[in-house]
Amino acid sequence: MVEEFLSEAAIKKNRNKHRVKVHSLQLGLAVLLLGGWQILADHKILDPFFYGRPSGVMHQLGVWITNGTSIGSLWVNAWVTFYEATYGFLAGVILGIIFGVFLARNPTAAEIFAPYIKVSNSIPRVVLGSIFVLWLGLGSVSKVALAFVLVFFPVFFNAFQGTREADHKLIANARLLGASKRQITIKVIFPSALSWITASMHVSFGFALIGAIVGEFLGAQRGLGLLIATAQGNFNPNGVYAAMLIIAIMALSAEWLITKLENRLLNWRPTQISGTEL
């Protein structure tokens, strides 16, 4: 039998206890995996020549940061990949939204374009990287183009679907309140499609990074993709992992920014189901 409600302090204490437990287990898991890898590599059970080792990755990062890489400063290369991905991402998102909303609002245009969109969507887009390198050269433009085509389609399809699923009652209401077709698109359709669009943006930045890096694999003068390709050519697994680590940090920061933006844009939504976001 419980006589009293828990005090605020007790609730807080319980919550903190839970948090400490989760965080220490997370840390423990990381130590176990990385430590295991290190020990197995040190005892030659995992051949460090092929598999690398955590200490080697950290050493490689240290060398890159202090002495630069074989293709120039680490920061310059990271920056190049980042802006290629970002430009491709922004262009893909903006054009994806415009085309998606436009086609969903104009059924005849959608009918006309449908087979073309289906065909271009069925092309494995990474293959286009080779064509872009041929057309646009070894510079950044070909990477931006590849990142763009990878981002465009998911955003386009989500914007299209989100627009089509906009509540007809709301549109009818807006029309009766005196909204023009343009006002309906901007004030009613776009906000209701926004949760679809931001959902696609989460996966899309990852696609943009893939586009930039694969583009750099295929032929480039700078960038993390080239750094990975060079490390691979030199049988330097630690270099590949080190570049991967930087890319992961980049992707996570972008994801964090997108989540911030999403929460800001969609602050009118009821609080989401509680629990860990993945």
Add this chain to the structure above:
Amino acid sequence: MNSGSPVSFDNVSKRFRTPKGTWYQALAGLEFEIKAGEFVSLVGPTGCGKSTALTLLAGLEQPSIGAVNVDGREVDKIETSTGFVFQHDATFPWMSVYNNIAAGPKFRGVKNYDQLVRTWISKVGLTGFESNYPHQLSGGMKKRVALAQALINEPSLLLMDEPFSALDVQTRSIMTDELVSIWETTGSTVVFVTHDLEEAIALSDRVLVLTAGPAKVKADFTINLPRPRKARDIRFTEEFLEIYQDIWSVLRDEVDIAYQRQLVAPGKGK
């Protein structure tokens, strides 16, 4: 205070294509007239075409045969002098209470709407909730937003499609009362669709009983209860009960017909 629009249905039929490709006839030769400034309720069994009549009046759909006239003109497009309160929530979830109510004036390019919006916010009792989003409001409060959103444009014709059907009984009787007192200050014509005969009688000047679909007018009752009315209390008076029995004796047969049909053809709703 505006004058309100007269309304007439001239031999109106409406059919829809069902998803199966067959035709569904919602209205067949519907005819009635409403005088300017009248509050008229349409009652009838489920699926009889009441809501269809409203969408034709609003210009959201066009009749297949016949004509719907508002203010002496045939309705062939959306009339922005018409206000509509929907059965289900049609407030914009991404707009605050203030912006929802200001939506009409903003869409219409009205300048200096702030004072007007604040007046309506206080009229429907939402002062202090201006910056809340709809999901933070109760069902009754959302209805107040919808009501203010429609009425702020001073419609000469107000259409309401079972606006209070989703509310609990207590909130519903409060809202009915408030609707009466707000409407008595506007003078607009109201067409009110409902299942609830009590609500219809308490609110209206006239109650039209429609047949099981396709809808026709089966009977036309004038409600001679005094105004201004207290909708919440009037339903316990002797006259009210008499009117209720009169109308119910007509409506009951149609309700039975509609119900029998549902039993014969399961799943074929409206």
